[in-house]
Amino acid sequence: xxxxxxxxxxxxxxxxxxxxxxxxxxxxxxxxxxxxxxxxxxxxxxxxxxxxxxxxxxxxxxxxxxxxxxxxxxxxxxxxxxxxxxxxxxxxxxxxxxxxxxxxxxxxxxxxxxxxxxxxxxxxxxxxxxxxxxxxxxxxxxxxxxxxxxxxxxxxxxxxxxxxxxxxxxxxxxxxxxxxxxxxxxxxxxxxxxxxxxxxxxxxxxxxxxxxxxxxxxxxxxxxxxxxxxxxxxxxxxxxxxxxxxxxxxxxxxxxxxxx
Amino acid sequence: xxxxxxxxxxxxxxxxxxxxxxxxxxxxxxxxxxxxxxxxxxxxxxxxxxxxxxxxxxxxxxxxxxxxxxxxxxxxxxxxxxxxxxxxxxxxxxxxxxxxxxxxxxxxxxxxxxxxxxxxxxxxxxxxxxxxxxxxxxxxxxxxxxxxxxxxxxxxxxxxxxxxxxxxxxxxxxxxxxxxxxxxxxxxxxxxxxxxxxxxxxxxxxxxxxxxxxxxxxxxxxxxxxxxxxxxxxxxxxxxxxxxxxxxxxxxxxxxxxxxxxxxxxxxxxxxxxxxxxxxxxxxxxxxxxxxxxxxxxxxxxxxxxxxxxxxxxxxxxxxxxxxxxxxxxxxxxxxxxxxxxxxxxxxxxxxxxxxxxxxxxxxxxxxxxxxxxxxxxxxxxxxxxxxxxxxxxxxxxxxxxxxxxxxxxxxxxxxxxxxxxxxxxxxxxxxxxxx
Numbered sequence: 001x002x003x004x005x006x007x008x009x010x011x012x013x014x015x016x017x018x019x020x021x022x023x024x025x026x027x028x029x030x031x032x033x034x035x036x037x038x039x040x041x042x043x044x045x046x047x048x049x050x051x052x053x054x055x056x057x058x059x060x061x062x063x064x065x066x067x068x069x070x071x072x073x074x075x076x077x078x079x080x081x082x083x084x085x086x087x088x089x090x091x092x093x094x095x096x097x098x099x100x101x102x103x104x105x106x107x108x109x110x111x112x113x114x115x116x117x118x119x120x121x122x123x124x125x126x127x128x129x130x131x132x133x134x135x136x137x138x139x140x141x142x143x144x145x146x147x148x149x150x151x152x153x154x155x156x157x158x159x160x161x162x163x164x165x166x167x168x169x170x171x172x173x174x175x176x177x178x179x180x181x182x183x184x185x186x187x188x189x190x191x192x193x194x195x196x197x198x199x200x201x202x203x204x205x206x207x208x209x210x211x212x213x214x215x216x217x218x219x220x221x222x223x224x225x226x227x228x229x230x231x232x233x234x235x236x237x238x239x240x241x242x243x244x245x246x247x248x249x250x251x252x253x254x255x256x257x258x259x260x
Numbered sequence: 261x262x263x264x265x266x267x268x269x270x271x272x273x274x275x276x277x278x279x280x281x282x283x284x285x286x287x288x289x290x291x292x293x294x295x296x297x298x299x300x301x302x303x304x305x306x307x308x309x310x311x312x313x314x315x316x317x318x319x320x321x322x323x324x325x326x327x328x329x330x331x332x333x334x335x336x337x338x339x340x341x342x343x344x345x346x347x348x349x350x351x352x353x354x355x356x357x358x359x360x361x362x363x364x365x366x367x368x369x370x371x372x373x374x375x376x377x378x379x380x381x382x383x384x385x386x387x388x389x390x391x392x393x394x395x396x397x398x399x400x401x402x403x404x405x406x407x408x409x410x411x412x413x414x415x416x417x418x419x420x421x422x423x424x425x426x427x428x429x430x431x432x433x434x435x436x437x438x439x440x441x442x443x444x445x446x447x448x449x450x451x452x453x454x455x456x457x458x459x460x461x462x463x464x465x466x467x468x469x470x471x472x473x474x475x476x477x478x479x480x481x482x483x484x485x486x487x488x489x490x491x492x493x494x495x496x497x498x499x500x501x502x503x504x505x506x507x508x509x510x511x512x513x514x515x516x517x518x519x520x521x522x523x524x525x526x527x528x529x530x531x532x533x534x535x536x537x538x539x540x541x542x543x544x545x546x547x548x549x550x551x552x553x554x555x556x557x558x559x560x561x562x563x564x565x566x567x568x569x570x571x572x573x574x575x576x577x578x579x580x581x582x583x584x585x586x587x588x589x590x591x592x593x594x595x596x597x598x599x600x601x602x603x604x605x606x607x608x609x610x611x612x613x614x615x616x617x618x619x620x621x622x623x624x625x626x627x628x629x630x631x632x633x634x635x636x637x638x639x640x641x642x643x644x645x646x647x648x649x650x651x652x653x654x655x656x657x658x659x660x661x662x663x664x665x666x667x668x669x670x671x672x673x674x675x676x677x678x679x680x681x682x683x684x685x686x687x688x689x690x691x692x693x694x695x696x
Contacts, residue, residue, distance in 0.1 A: 161336055162369035164356040166383035166434065176386070180373045 022239065029232035046233040056234065059218035062129060066204075066214065067197035070136035075190045077137070078144025079182070085145065086152040104139040105146070112139065113206030120207060127209030135207045136197045143196060144189035151185030184252040191249035195242050287312060288333070288438055288470060293342030294494075295328050302328040303339070304494035310438070310472060310487075315464050317473045317481035320491035321517065321669045326474045329491075330440050333472065334363050346437060362431035363440040366447065368423045370415040376426050377402075377411040383434040401429040404463070421452045428463060438470045445480060457483060478518045482506065490514050492669060506580075512662035515578045517670055522584070522625050523662055524577040526555035528569055550596060550653055553577055557621035561598045562653040575658040582628040583655040586616055586641060587648050596653035600625070604645050616641065618649050625649055 029047070033040035050056065081101055088094045104112065116135050117127075125131060159181070163173040201216040208217055215238070222231055288310040295303040303325040310316045318326035331337040333344055335356035344352045351359050362383070370379050380401050384394045402408045405425035410418055415426070424444060431439055444460070445453045461484055464471050475481050481488050482502040489499045490513075498510040509515035512523065529552040551565040553575065563577055585591065591599050602620035616627045627649055641647055 156367065156369065158365050158367055158369040159371055161334075161356070162363070162365060162371070163382070163386075164336075165334060165361075165363045166386060166430065167357045168382075168386040169355075169357050172386055176382075177371060177373075181371075 025232050026236050026239070028229065029236045031229070031232075034229060046229045050230055050233050053230065055213075056215075056218060056230075059213045059215045062212055063198055063215040066129060066133050066136055067194050069133050070140050070197045071190050071194045073133075073137045074140035074144045074193045075186055078141045078189055078193075079148050079186050081141065081145040082148035082152055085149055101142050101145045104142040109200075109202040113203040116203065117206040127207055128212040131207040131209065132204050132212060132214065135203050136200060139203070140193035140197060143192045144186070147189030147192065148182060148185045151182055155181065188249045188252040191245050191252070195245045195249075198238070198242065287345075287347055288472070289343075289345040290329065290333075291343045291345065293329070293332060293339045293344065295325075295332060295337060295339050301325075301494045303332070305342070306491075306494070306496055307342075308489055308496055308499060310470060313468050313470055315461075315471045315473065315484055315486045317475060317485035317488045318491055319475055319478060319481040319488050319518075320497075321476055323493075324491040324669070325494040326476075326491050327442060328494075330363075330442055330472060330474045333359075333438070334361060334440055335359050360437045361440055362434050362436040363442060364424075364427045364431055364444045366443045368415075368427040368447075370423055370426055370430070372415050375412050375414055376407060376418065379415070379426055380429045380433055382430060387434075397433050401433045404432070404466070405429045420448055421456060424448065424456055425459070428460075432463070432467060432469070436469060438472055441471060441473045443475055444473075445475075445477075453480075460484060482518070490517065492517075492666075508657065509578070509659065512576045512578060512659040513666040513669070515657075515659060516662060516666065520581050520626060521578045522581065522623070524553070524555045524558070524561060524579075524623065525661070526553040526561065526575060526577060528552070528565075528571050528573045528575055528658070529554045529560065551658065553658070558600060558623070561656075562596050563656045563658050564596075564654045565658060569658050574661055576660070576662050577656050578659055579651050579656040581615070581626040582613075582630065584625070584627040584649055584651045586618065586627045586629055587650070588641065588645065590648050591650040597650055598653060598656075599648050599650040601646065601648055604641060604643055604647055607641070607643060614640070616647075618647060620649065 030042050030044070031039055032043040032045050081097070085094055085098055085101070113135070116131075116138070120127060120131050159177055160173055163177045164170075168176060199216065200214075201220065204214050205217055205220075208214065213221075215234075219231055219234060290306055290308050293303055293306045294301070306325070306329060318329060320326050328337060332339050333346075335351070335354060335358075339352065342352075343350055346360065371382065374382065377398055380398045381394050384397060389397075398411075399408075402411055405428060407418075407422060407425060407429075410422065415423055418426070427444070441460075445456055448456060457480060460471075464484075473481070473484060485502060487499065487501055488505050490497045490505055492513050498505050498514045500508075505514060506518055509518065515521045516523070549564060549566070550562050551569060553561045553563055555561055555577070561577060569575060590601075591597060600620045602618040602625065604616055605619045605624065606615075606617040608615040611631075613628050613630045616629065618625045618627060
């Protein structure tokens, strides 16, 4: 029997549905026309114009500061959480802990954003970079914890015993064995957190204050006042950066699995 | 005659304890060590001592506590009671990294992110030894395990046998007082296992370090060890040289666990009287050393009785297959010879020997015949022939009844690759090649 062509056709349709808008966006960023409808000529005009937009660069700086701090903090918190979850798996407290860590992954973002806004307002915290960073950490921790936990689950802990057996105390074992072995997992989780933080719009939108505009918020407001070609260029840059980060993250996770 | 079995307590400590004023250096001692997990007694009041330089095996079926005992010595487990002393020093409360012992793990537990060289150097680096010394020592070890050219490979690039050797080198480079080996050959295939067996033996001879070897494989234990502690349900069932535990097992569990044996269940009748002894003059002096055993469905059997087993006791008579003789003709009557007539049910020819299973009443007796003469000159015994099985009363031993619990312990499939442990009576048992 000849294999049916239907799955192949469906696959290509789905891929087209996902990626054609992105392809159009990327293509248009090199279009010198102001309107996406017609093609004038290929140029880097919008990229060059982008350089002059100080607002955008401020937003990018904010985004990077937030993403970096949120990533580092969630790498540390997430890893320690994963250790606790793995070490005491089965205890009632850790099952609760697991739910607490897991929930942000499934909770609607708008709910998290709104609740955090109410929380900060209640505490009379000045909205700004700090509040956005804290908000980002709350969901990034979950991603790091889950990634590291997955690594711990197929981790052979006899090598920890082997290390102690060979004369290494806890601290030495952590630095020489545990950390190098788990580093790919922690880094993969960190990169995931980084991309999520850079991308985040909904939660950031709720807890942002004056002067703390992040890039996604900036893009949104630019669309409202109409500057599509600039946004096309900016989005393309963002796309490339995100793609790279995800690729590295995937590579690290994969390689780590093989050697573990 | 068999070796003397000692008194109840003497095997516990193995050797007479040395004078208090003489330094008991490099001497490993478990004193009344117990460890419970919940309601399960993993190790139950074990006391034993290991001599310096000895190759000592802890042998037993899975769950007998041998690994727990090893982990207690390594420091990964804390005993509930008892002390562990190493070279006269109490190490019971020391953490693993402060004990002068090193372990070879069943899974090798090599560091996957480090090269062979770095794996071996790990202990020395952690101990902050000078770089030059580390280089020299690691090079020496690489020579010992013959892996100089593989030093920069990662563990996932080398074979199972090589991993094993790296694990040995990584432990030995620290010059431990005792090397602990936790089923080190279980993960290897049969051929490799036999090769590593020889290598382990050579390494032991070369470094002269005390080896404590945990295994469920009686063949490994028999061929490598100076002494064996056979464990069952957290206790040491018997301690002795391989010859002692094989030839003079103290319990039917040990008899069945180590090698093959035939069991006859019977009741001790009155001691041998003159009328039972066929050649009159010689017998009078030794009569009281032999017991007569009433076995259901068979004629009375005789057995040497050194254990003062009294009349009326239920016992198991155990005779190793190779201690039995098989013949077509009724063997010539002589004192203290047991002879039973039966039919050959199974024959397995193994080249150097042939294994027979002979049906006598309810019993299926296994007999091993060594071929010390050219076999083709004789007419070999075949299936369904009527034969006589005979053995000397000195070659059997009376043991307490073999309980169902023993049977279960022995029948439990070993959790690792390894030959099943020989058993008797029912069905062709595996050949006792590990024992030879």
